[in-house]
Amino acid sequence: MTNLVHPTEAGFYDTPGDAISVVVAQCYAYVAAGKYGLRIISANSAHFIGDCKAF
Structure with a gap:
């Protein structure tokens, strides 16, 4: 996050559950x-947001 006062969504990842x-x-x-x-x-990176590991 580059601006703590005015945060903006850079990406999205939908987790199960x-x-x-x-x-x-x-x-x-x-x-x-x-x-x-x-x-x-x-x-x-905003261009790649992904699941690395699941436990």
Whole structure:
């Protein structure tokens, strides 16, 4: 995110199930997806946002 005062959507990724909690660190989003477990999503580029790992 480049502007904390006026954030804009740069991309979108639909996880399976519901996102219970989300934590963003560096270029990754860690999503607690209920019965679908933990999803680690790469947010390195607005051109590619994708699932890296699922646990």
